[in-house]
Structures are given as C-alpha cells and as structure tokens.
Amino acid sequence: MLRKGTKRAAPGGFALLAGRWQAVLAILAIVAAGLAFLRTRPPRREIPFEAVRADLAALIEAGAYYDAADAVGNLLKMEPPLPLAQRAELNNLLAEIIYRQECLRPAPNAANVRKLREAHQTAILLGRPASAAETLRVAQAHEWLGQRRSAIATYRNVLEREPEADTRRRAMQALVRLLAGEPEQAEERRRWLEQLLADDGVTDAYLWWALQQALNDALGSGRPDHARELLTQHAQRFERRDRRGYRDYLWAWVQVEEGLLEQAELQLDRVDQWLKTEAPGDMALERAGFLPALTCWLRGRMYLAQARPQAALEQFDQALALHADHDTLLAASIGRVQALAMLERHERAQQALRDAARELAGKGLAGFAALRPRLRQTALHLFEQMHARGDFDHAISYMIVALELAPDDEIAQRQRLHERIALDYVAAADAAPETEASRARHVEAAGHFEQAAKLVELDEDRRATLLWQGAQEYDRGGALSDARRLLLEFADRRRDDPRAPQAWLQLGQSYAAHGDYEQALTWFQRLVNRHPELQEAARARLLTADALLALGDARESEAEALLLALLEDGQIEPQAQIYRDALLMLCDLYYQRGRYGDAIGRLENFLAFFPDDDERQRARFVLADAYRRSGEMLRDAAASGGGPQVAEEGRWRLRRAAELFAAFGAAGHSQPDSRAHLYERLALFYRGDCLYALGDPASLEEALATYRQAAARYPDSPAALTAQVQMANIFLRQGKRTEAAWTLERARWVLSGIPDSAFEPSADGRGREHWKRFLAAVGASDLFSEVLAGSP
Numbered sequence: 001m002l003r004k005g006t007k008r009a010a011p012g013g014f015a016l017l018a019g020r021w022q023a024v025l026a027i028l029a030i031v032a033a034g035l036a037f038l039r040t041r042p043p044r045r046e047i048p049f050e051a052v053r054a055d056l057a058a059l060i061e062a063g064a065y066y067d068a069a070d071a072v073g074n075l076l077k078m079e080p081p082l083p084l085a086q087r088a089e090l091n092n093l094l095a096e097i098i099y100r101q102e103c104l105r106p107a108p109n110a111a112n113v114r115k116l117r118e119a120h121q122t123a124i125l126l127g128r129p130a131s132a133a134e135t136l137r138v139a140q141a142h143e144w145l146g147q148r149r150s151a152i153a154t155y156r157n158v159l160e161r162e163p164e165a166d167t168r169r170r171a172m173q174a175l176v177r178l179l180a181g182e183p184e185q186a187e188e189r190r191r192w193l194e195q196l197l198a199d200d201g202v203t204d205a206y207l208w209w210a211l212q213q214a215l216n217d218a219l220g221s222g223r224p225d226h227a228r229e230l231l232t233q234h235a236q237r238f239e240r241r242d243r244r245g246y247r248d249y250l251w252a253w254v255q256v257e258e259g260l261l262e263q264a265e266l267q268l269d270r271v272d273q274w275l276k277t278e279a280p281g282d283m284a285l286e287r288a289g290f291l292p293a294l295t296c297w298l299r300g301r302m303y304l305a306q307a308r309p310q311a312a313l314e315q316f317d318q319a320l321a322l323h324a325d326h327d328t329l330l331a332a333s334i335g336r337v338q339a340l341a342m343l344e345r346h347e348r349a350q351q352a353l354r355d356a357a358r359e360l361a362g363k364g365l366a367g368f369a370a371l372r373p374r375l376r377q378t379a380l381h382l383f384e385q386m387h388a389r390g391d392f393d394h395a396i397s398y399m400i401v402a403l404e405l406a407p408d409d410e411i412a413q414r415q416r417l418h419e420r421i422a423l424d425y426v427a428a429a430d431a432a433p434e435t436e437a438s439r440a441r442h443v444e445a446a447g448h449f450e451q452a453a454k455l456v457e458l459d460e461d462r463r464a465t466l467l468w469q470g471a472q473e474y475d476r477g478g479a480l481s482d483a484r485r486l487l488l489e490f491a492d493r494r495r496d497d498p499r500a501p502q503a504w505l506q507l508g509q510s511y512a513a514h515g516d517y518e519q520a521l522t523w524f525q526r527l528v529n530r531h532p533e534l535q536e537a538a539r540a541r542l543l544t545a546d547a548l549l550a551l552g553d554a555r556e557s558e559a560e561a562l563l564l565a566l567l568e569d570g571q572i573e574p575q576a577q578i579y580r581d582a583l584l585m586l587c588d589l590y591y592q593r594g595r596y597g598d599a600i601g602r603l604e605n606f607l608a609f610f611p612d613d614d615e616r617q618r619a620r621f622v623l624a625d626a627y628r629r630s631g632e633m634l635r636d637a638a639a640s641g642g643g644p645q646v647a648e649e650g651r652w653r654l655r656r657a658a659e660l661f662a663a664f665g666a667a668g669h670s671q672p673d674s675r676a677h678l679y680e681r682l683a684l685f686y687r688g689d690c691l692y693a694l695g696d697p698a699s700l701e702e703a704l705a706t707y708r709q710a711a712a713r714y715p716d717s718p719a720a721l722t723a724q725v726q727m728a729n730i731f732l733r734q735g736k737r738t739e740a741a742w743t744l745e746r747a748r749w750v751l752s753g754i755p756d757s758a759f760e761p762s763a764d765g766r767g768r769e770h771w772k773r774f775l776a777a778v779g780a781s782d783l784f785s786e787v788l789a790g791s792p
Contacts, residue, residue: 065101088126095119099137108144116141132163197234205284219257227254245274256302271295293324300335309342330371334378346394353401376405392428415455422448442477446470464494484510501536517547538578574609596630621679624660627653654690661687684710704730720750741784748775
C-alpha cells in the first residue's frame with residue numbers, strides 16, 4: 001500500500017515487532033487467511049473487528065507502518081466487502097498510517113500523500129465524520145503537495161471546529177507559516193501569532209518559534225519598539241540559565257535592526273559562550289530554530305549593516321553549512337543573496353535564489369510552499385533597488401526570478417509580475433539609443449505583455465489593454481508578424497473599442513510592410529468607411545495612396561486622386577502632419593514619373609509651408625533637379641520645332657536650376673551624412689551641367705569655374721575625372737584646343753593618383769581600366785594628337 005523508496009522511514013521496522021508484537025502479526029495473519037477461505041463458503045462469519053482494530057492500532061503505535069498498511073489493504077479487499085462502518089474505520093486508519101509514515105520522511109512521497117487524502121475522503125463518504133485532528137492531517141497533506149491555498153482553507157476549517165489544544169496550536173502555527181509574505185493576509189496572520197504567544201500552555205519550543213516570527217514581523221516593518229515590547233512581555237521563560245542563550249540572541253536581533261551594532265556584537269559573543277558551556281541540547285527547541293546557525297545568520301546581518309558584504313557572506317555560508325531548519329535555511333539563503341547583490345555579483349545572487357528554492361523544495365513540498373513567498377519578496381526587493389538606480393537589466397533579471405518563484409496557481413500574482421517585467425523592458429529600451437539591443441527589449445516587453453494578457457481571466461478591458469500594449473511593443477521592436485497577430489486578436493475581440501481604429505490602421509501598415517498591399521487596403525478602407533471623421537482615417541487615406549502606388553502604374557491615378565483630395569480637404573490644415581506627408585508623397589510621385597512641372601509647384605509649396613522640415617534638404621535638391629530636368633526637356637523640345645518661347649522657358653529653367661544648386665551648396669548642412677554629401681556633390685556637378693547647357697560665354701565661364709571647384713574638392717574620386725572631361729569640353733566650345741588637350745592630359749595624371757578603392761563598386765562600370773582606355777583614345781584622336789605629341 002505504501003511506496004517505500006530506498007528504505008523504510010521507521011528505523012528497524014521489523015525489530016519493533018519482536019516479542020509480543022509477533023503474536024499480533026500472527027493473529028492478523030490467521031484472521032486474514034481465515035477470511036480468505038471463508039470467501040468461498042457463504043454465509044460469511046462476522047470477524048472480531050474490534051479486536052482486529054486494536055491489533056492494528058498496536059502495530060501503528062509500534063511504528064510497523066508497512067505491515068499495518070498491508071493488513072488494512074487486505075481487509076479492504078475482502079469479498080463480500082466488510083460493512084460500511086468498518087470500511088470507513090479502516091480507511092481512516094489507513095490515512096493515519098500514511099500520515100505517520102510521511103511525517104518521518106525528509107521529503108514526503110507525493111503518491112502516498114495523495115493516497116492519504118483519498119483514504120480520508122473515502123472514510124467520510126462511507127459515513128464516518130472527520131475529527132479536527134483528522135482534518136489537520138488533510139491540511140498537512142495539501143501543504144506537502146504544495147497546494148498552499150487548499151492547505152490554508154483546511155487549517156482554517158480545523159480552527160473553526162474548536163479543536164483540542166495541541167491540534168489548535170499546530171493549525172495556528174501552520175497558518176502563521178503559510179500566510180507569511182502575503183500583505184493582504186497580514187492581519188489574520190498577526191491574530192494567530194498573538195494567540196500562540198498568549199497561550200500559557202505552549203512549550204518552550206512553540207514560544208521560541210512564535211517569538212522569532214513576531215520579531216521578524218515587527219523588525220521587518222520597522223517597529224523595533226514593538227519588538228522590545230514583545231520580548232519584555234513574552235520572553236520571561238528564557239531568563240533561566242538553561243535558556244539564556246535564546247534570550248540574548250533575541251535581544252541581539254533587535255539591537256542589530258536598531259543599529260546598535262556594538263551592543264549586538266557583545267550579545268552575540270555571550271550567545272557563543274553560552275552555546276559552548278550551557279546549551280541543553282533540547283531537540284524540540286533546535287527544530288524550532290537552531291541557535292548556532294541563527295547566530296551566524298545574525299552576524300551576517302550585522303556585517304551587512306556595516307557594509308561588509310564579504311564578511312557577511314562568510315557568516316551566511318557558515319549558517320547554511322549547519323543544516324538548520326527551513327526558516328533558518330531560508331533566512332541564511334536570503335542573506336547570502338543580499339550580500340552577493342551588495343558585492344554587485346548579481347548573476348550569482350539570482351542563481352543563489354534559484355538554488356535556495358531548489359534546496360527548500362528538496363526538503364519537502366510543505367517547506368517550499370510556505371517559504372517560497374519570502375524568497376519571492378527578496379527578489380522583488382532587489383528588483384526595486386535596481387529599478388531605483390536605473391539599472392533596468394538587473395532589475396528585470398531579479399523580477400524574472402520572482403516570476404519563477406510564483407506558483408502556477410497564483411494567476412493574479414503571475415499576471416502582475418509579467419506586466420511589471422514588461423514595463424521595465426520598455427523603460428530599458430527607451431533609456432538607450434535605438435539599436436538592435438533596444439529593439440530586442442521591446443520584443444521582450446511585448447512577450448511579457450502577451451503572457452500577462454493570457455492570465456487575465458475576467459477583466460476583458462484589462463486583457464484588451466495588455467494585448468494592445470503587447471502589439472505596440474512588438475511593432476516598436478520590428479516583430480511585425482507578432483504585432484499583427486495580437487492586433488488581429490484585439491480587433492476581433494474589441495470592435496467597439498476606442499482603440500480599434502488605430503488597430504485597423506496598424507494592421508494595414510503591417511500588411512503593407514510585408515508586401516500584402518491588397519490586404520492592407522482592406523483594413524485602411526474599413527477605417528475610412530466606419531470612422532471617416534477621425535485623424536486615423538485621414539492617415540489611412542494617405543497610406544492607401546502609398547499602397548496603390550506600390551501596386552504599380554495601373555493604380556497610379558487612384559493614388560494621385562487620393563492625395564489631391566487630401567490636400568484639398570478643408571478639414572486638414574496646411575500645417576498638419578498629414579497634409580505635409582500627402583504633399584511630399586505627391587511631390588515624389590510627380591518627380592519620379594517625370595512630371596517635373598507639376599513637381600516644381602508642389603515642391604515650392606512644401607518648402608513654403610515647412611521651411612524647417614527634416615526633409616527640406618532633399619526637397620530643395622529635388623526642386624533644383626526638377627528645374628534642371630524640365631529645362632533639358634524644353635530645350636530638346638525647342639530643338640524639335642517647339643519654338644522660341646519653349647526655348648526661352650527652357651533656358652530660364654536651366655538658369656533657375658543653376659541658381660538653386662548654387663544656393664544648395666552654399667547653405668551647408670547642420671548634420672551632414674552620406675546622403676548630404678551625395679547631394680552636395682551632385683548639386684555642384686549639376687550646376688556645372690546647367691551652365692554648360694546654357695552655352696553662352698558667361699555661362700561657360702561659370703561652368704568652367706564650377707568644374708574646377710569640383711575637381712579640387714574631390715581629387716581622390718572618379719568625379720574629378722568627370723570634372724576634367726567637362727572642362728576639356730568647355731575649352732573646345734571656346735575654341736581653346738590646346739587647353740582642352742592639356743586638361744585631358746591632366747586627367748590622366750589625376751587618374752593615376754586615385755586609389756583603387758574609389759572605383760569599387762562602380763554602378764556604371766566605369767573602373768580604372770575604362771578611364772584609361774577612354775583618355776588614351778581621346779588623346780590619340782586627330783583633335784588632340786598633334787597638341788600632345790611628345791608627351792608621355
């Protein structure tokens with residue numbers, strides 16, 4: 001019936017049956033054999049149940065738990081079954097046998113504990129009411145199985161029955177232990193603890209344990225005066241010589257928390273001396289708090305108060321090495337964690353928390369279930385310290401440990417922890433520059449918001465908010481598919497939520513970012529149709545135009561119409577962001593489609609409305625280039641018979657382009673980057689090209705000066721070669737063949753000084769060899785060969 005493990009818990013189990021107990025076993029064996037025989041011969045004779053019950057009780061009292069359990073099991077298997085009342089009594093005996101057996105184990109066997117509960121419940125179902133003491137067994141079983149809430153409820157039930165004194169004390173002690181670390185239960189815990197302290201019938205061990213709990217509460221809440229009152233009121237028993245070390249320890253504890261460290265150290269020295277000479281070796285007292293280990297722990301606390309974390313760490317390690325009770329083991333483990341944190345060894349501190357949890361769990365499910373909240377509180381306290389310092393990474397790591405220590409059935413607590421971790425990930429990401437690491441923190445935050453949302457059971461509004469927060473953080477972290485997944489869930493559950501339009505907008509953006517423009521248009525259109533009056537709808541119209549442009553030329557006219565409608569919408573002010581974005585998109589559309597005249601008008605509007613915009617540099621360059629390109633187009637059209645007015649307009653636009661490029665280059669840029677440098681270089685060359693295209697003597701001289709400036713500014717770039725060639729072209733147009741020839745020769749010399757890296761990569765294929773061949777071919781032409789004769 002019982003799972004035995006590696007050995008029996010009762011030492012010398014069969015030795016306990018020596019002598020008269022062998023007779024008990026013999027009687028039970030004969031009864032069982034006779035009963036087995038009689039099963040084949042109805043009618044069955046009645047068994048002497050009271051005698052059998054007395055024999056079973058004798059086995060139990062002798063500690064022969066396995067034999068007693070086997071006998072009960074055989075009796076319960078009889079056919080036909082025993083009467084209900086007898087089976088109820090046997091199940092109750094089986095529960096008692098298992099309970100006593102498991103109390104002897106360092107870590108109770110979970111399967112046996114479940115059998116205990118099953119037997120207890122069966123006895124009740126068969127009509128035998130459970131006494132308060134028997135209900136206490138079930139409460140202990142819940143505790144062994146880590147079912148803290150069930151254990152608390154059952155212990156409360158025990159106390160409601162007005163049990164005998166010992167049962168009452170055990171239930172109160174269990175509740176004091178289990179309710180520790182739960183602020184909402186503090187008042188109830190205080191009430192049970194006060195009753196224990198006020199009970200004159202408790203043993204010294206009970207009082208020693210209760211005083212430690214009461215002092216821990218008082219000192220932990222910053223009430224040393226109350227701690228002194230407690231000692232004055234309840235510690236008189238420990239004035240005796242054989243108890244004095246316990247008294248001195250308790251007073252030293254108060255003094256440490258009051259900052260009276262020198263007095264505390266003297267008290268602890270007296271405790272050490274008492275332990276060497278007077279300690280009585282009372283096992284019950286030691287189980288309630290092993291004084292040698294507690295003294296090491298308190299010295300560690302004292303050293304922490306003196307900012308001596310290394311010395312404190314050594315004391316806590318000594319306390320742990322003494323293999324004390326669960327409470328002392330926990331206190332020393334917490335002290336060790338605090339010392340490591342003070343030493344800035346945070347990874348080791350977090351691992352120490354995990355190790356303590358694992359060791360406590362290994363010492364019995366009951367101990368871990370009761371003590372785990374204090375470990376979690378330590379992790380939360382260190383989280384608060386790190387958070388206050390702005391050390392978000394370590395704060396988060398401590399909070400993650402706290403989450404690991406939260407039981408699966410404490411749903412609300414786990415939800416709050418996930419949410420707090422998420423908020424600190426957001427804070428950490430926002431406090432750092434935008435990098436891959438900060439984006440990863442946003443994604444981590446989103447994951448914890450999502451987990452928190454899954455744990456919300458009844459508050460649909462709260463769940464929706466957490467889903468929303470998770471989606472926003474996934475989006476900020478670049479995890480667009482995860483953002484879309486949460487937004488879809490949000491949109492499905494919260495169609496009438498005020499945030500729904502923003503969710504639809506973001507869904508459209510997410511689909512567009514993945515290239516699914518048709519699906520993006522569906523979400524944008526839903527927003528525009530249902531809430532046309534919202535700013536989000538105006539943004540959706542703009543993004544619809546962008547998606548239409550991405551779908552190709554066939555949808556371009558739709559996009560243009562949408563953009564024009566936005567700009568002509570009387571509800572949108574020209575200074576609004578949506579107006580700015582629509583105008584800039586229309587400028588880009590016209591420029592990229594070669595509609596330079598339309599682009600010029602819109603770009604000039606943009607620069608007039610938004611003179612300080614971040615895109616003003618690009619807009620000014622594109623405006624100048626639109627003038628250049630449109631001037632060239634008009635020049636070509638005039639050459640094809642367009643007439644003098646077209647030619648004049650073309651010349652005006654080229655001149656205007658040259659002016660704008662000159663102004664662009666002269667303006668400089670407050671935050672130059674690679675794009676700014678490219679614009680400056682192109683502006684310089686395009687100005688030269690415009691002046692060259694004008695072709696009049698003054699313009700050619702300006703063009704020559706511009707190309708010289710370009711050659712000097714970019715001597716180590718292939719652009720210098722382009723400038724030299726253009727200068728040669730100008731000289732030729734001016735009839736200066738010799739100057740043109742020597743300019744080309746200078747280009748060959750410039751080429752030799754340009755590093756190879758400047759030609760790589762070359763988008764137009766004009767590498768060093770290309771330029772060598774080109775310059776050699778031009779120099780060898782009839783136009784220049786005579787001038788360059790004799791040159792190397």
